[in-house]
Amino acid sequence: MKEGPGRTIAASFLVLMLFVALGGGAWYGFGAVSGFLSAADFPGPGRGEAVVAVESGDSATAIADTLYGEGVVKSAAAFVAAAKDNPDSKDIQVGSYLLKKEMKASDALTMLLDLKNLNVHRVTLPEGLTYLQVYDRLAKATGIPVGDFKKAGKDPAGLGVPALWFKRDDGKKIDRTNIEGFLYPATYEIAKGATATDVLKQIVKNFNTEMAETGFPDTVRAKLDISPYEALVAASIAQVEALLDKDMGPVARVLYNRAYTGNFPCECLQLDSTVNYWLRLTGKEAKSSEKLLVTELHDPKNPYNYDVKGMAIGPISNPGDVALRGAMNPKKSDNYFFVTVDDKGAMAYGKTFADHEKNIEKACENGIPIC
Structure with a gap:
């Protein structure tokens, strides 16, 4: 199988030339x-x-x-x-x-x-896009209106998302009309004449294939004792928060430590990325950490705000293979904090807030705009 910038979905097997x-x-x-x-x-x-x-x-x-x-x-x-x-x-x-x-x-x-x-449209979906960004790319590549994708995307189960993804162990309700997280990043060859439903079914089918190949649901159940959906949420956040592949797992572990151990004061995530996700969904611009207002961080109308206990109510992006594997079974640690500390994307981790403050000072010294 030949691959493009992402994983090409249309089979690329060499045609056998049988001459007798x-x-x-x-x-x-x-x-x-x-x-x-x-x-x-x-x-x-x-x-x-x-x-x-x-x-x-x-x-x-x-x-x-x-x-x-x-x-x-x-x-x-x-x-x-x-x-x-x-x-x-x-x-x-x-x-x-x-x-x-x-x-x-x-x-x-x-x-x-x-x-x-x-006779196809070829489109690459990078890791970390939101479903709205995916729809925009698909519309530009195929000529199908964004509105058609929005309508088709309201029925994830009808598009092929299995029932196992609509269950959580933490008691939180899953929005069954939310396709976020199931639009697997890859390079797709879309047949000309395909409908929005056809396209999304093709992408969801690839998501299902990847989940089966990696054993994501079973591994999460066995190693983390949480629902696959909650781990998918963690992977979607790690995809956005971690700039380097090596940090996907450690970031996911911090999320699990905050949400499930009972050792983090509020048992909440307290992440700018989830707040920014809500801003995007409501038609606003995302903001850098230092520009987010206290009222935005704690907005009671934002279901992804700083104060929500446990794992976020849904994915905030569509994670790729590295983020998903990182969230499946990350190495155990006692870390509850992380921060990017240099312009190469390296992260530093801390067990206590005092550790975190020292890491923030290091980030500031390196010119990272979080101070």
């Missing part, structure tokens, strides 16, 4: 359709449009069959001959391609080898 010759070069597997045993070819350059699907495991004859059926080539034999003569033909990738009708077989092969001719 007999005697003077006759090919098996063409079938009895008229024209298959002839190398008749169009002169090109072709006309109109034809959508051709290459499936996983397709042989040269299978691709030739499809092209012939769509009127792209004049005979299957012409395409097989072109594929045999071109060593790059083995690199044809699975996907839906936009070609022309009545093409010269060698030109059709050239177009199948150029990923620009894939």
Whole structure:
């Protein structure tokens, strides 16, 4: 599987080229359709449009069959001959391609080898985006209105999110219309003509695949004794708070220590990131730590404010693989504080507030604007 900037979801298996010759070069597997045993070819350059699907495991004859059926080539034999003569033909990738009708077989092969001719929209969703930011990127890539994604996203269960994600162990109610956290970051190839529902189902399906491959739900239950949803919330916060991969786990551990041990005075998270998430959701600009007002930090109308006990009521971003793995089973510690201390994103941790104050002083000395 070839990967782009994120993980490409459309399968990229190399198409198997199965050529079997007999005697003077006759090919098996063409079938009895008229024209298959002839190398008749169009002169090109072709006309109109034809959508051709290459499936996983397709042989040269299978691709030739499809092209012939769509009127792209004049005979299957012409395409097989072109594929045999071109060593790059083995690199044809699975996907839906936009070609022309009545093409010269060698030109059709050239177009199948150029990923620009894939009949898809390609969009990369980086780690840490909110669902609204995801919708914006998807809309720009596909031309589907943001409003369509908002409407479709109101039914996570209908999009494929399993029932296990709608349970918490801490008694807090889960908003079953909230898709935040389930839009897995990756590079997606979206079929042209897909609806908003189709697109979100594709993304949620990938989320489910990642959860199964990592064993996230079972590991969280066994190692942390909390619901998978609560760990997903922690991963979404770690994704935003930690700038370096190595800090994803330690940050998640601080969150668990604050929310569940009973040793943190308010048993709350007290995070600027959760406050800022609410500001974004309500159409306001996020603020740096030193600019957040006390009234904003403790706003009773904000369900993500400083004073809410336990783990936040929902994810604040869509976390990627590193953040999710970090939140699954982070190394145990007695840390209750963390802060970024240099411009490279390094974090320092503290067991007490006095430790935290010393780390803040170090951050200030390094020019981090939190003082």
